[in-house]
Amino acid sequence: MLATRSILKTVAQNHTASKVVFKNIAAAPMGVRHFNVSPISKAQSPDAESELLRQQRKVRPVSPHLTIYQPQLTWYMSGLHRVTGAAVGGAFYLAAMGYLAAPSLGITVDTASMVSAAAAAPVAAKVLAKVTVATPFVFHCLNGIRHLAWDATKFLNIKDVYKTGYAVIGGTVVGTLYLASL
């Protein structure tokens, strides 16, 4: 028994051995269990297994997300907060740049020219312009307050998230109507 154990040990440590075959079974002492030693195949070593896993992981698809996730107040309003923030900020930046660039382009931007341009424009265009600017601005402001409340750990349970969410939407409508009427 000790003999077979030591033989097995040498086989186990001998990774480079490609063919280990016990031919002299008759040479082993009687009454000893014969182990049919098969070589440790290269594909089953830990390195080969992790290499196989690595190859499998390379081709795995990513499950769908935006396209299949249920439209919910939570992530829709969060997405809208980001979009309106970028839009209002970007528009403000472009307006500021425009103001700086105006003289070199020959456009006068002062109170008098702005007042006359506004007076000449049709009512519908003025209302549309005011609504387009007011809606994202008011939404982002009100939702920003909601975010500040969350940072103070207020209104964080789902019931309150939805209540405040609807309040922000309602407030946006009211605020936009007010600003557009000015």
Place this chain on the structure above:
Amino acid sequence: MSFTLSALKTASLSTRTRLMPAVGSPLIRSLQTSSSNNMATATDQPLKKEPKYKTIEIYRWNPDTPTEKPRLETYKLDLNTCGPMVLDALIKIKNEQDPTLTFRRSCREGICGSCAMNIEGGNTLACISKIDRDITKPLKIYPLPHMNIVKDLVPDLTHFYNQYKSIEPYLKQKQGPTDGKENLQSIEDRKKLDGLYECILCACCSTSCPSYWWNQEEYLGPAVLMQAYRWMIDSRDQFGVERRDKLQNKMSLYRCHTIMNCSKTCPKGLAPGTAIAEIKLMMAKE
């Protein structure tokens, strides 16, 4: 003989009352008991329900043919012969229609977290998610969103588990208990753990977070962060400051933008979003 005649008479009487319930013969007072009317008779047929077929659309992908794009496969299932939960439907489809359909499942009672998947657009456990009985609408089943898919509805959660391991989710102390035996905890301190320890790590919340979708490698996600909080506020743990220090970077915690999809979708009714906000407040005060 008289006995048999009376027996016949009673037999005919009972059949007459059953067969003519509304008509009371003037000669025979019909015994109209509600129980005798409701009792099944040999002539009654078992109530045959019309089959109620629900269309079920399931995301499928086979790693044995990796070049084939993932697809939506449609199955029809008779709801009258199936249990009420989505997991019952999946098992029935696997048993009777398509044995190649692959998904994880174990406890069938909402405690192990194996069957977490995206059902009708929201992440829940299939075993406690009731099938909508409206057969005009299909039931859509997808795997957890933005995860690498091993097969069909089975996501690769290795990275999720590694993230959990990284927050050291075990009691860490600098000094042993004061009496040398037990880590004593008051009832108020134990109450602080309610709503945190019940997490089954099903990954529904983390995979519902758009921020986790875009930053999975570095952002820990609501499930792991809630467990980090669970150890921070455990009165027996003495490494709170160090735990918070580990989150002092742009990505691990601060990719959370309070989207709150996590609390909305948790199948156990827990609030990871609240826990994360509490961590942020603690870290701001330190």
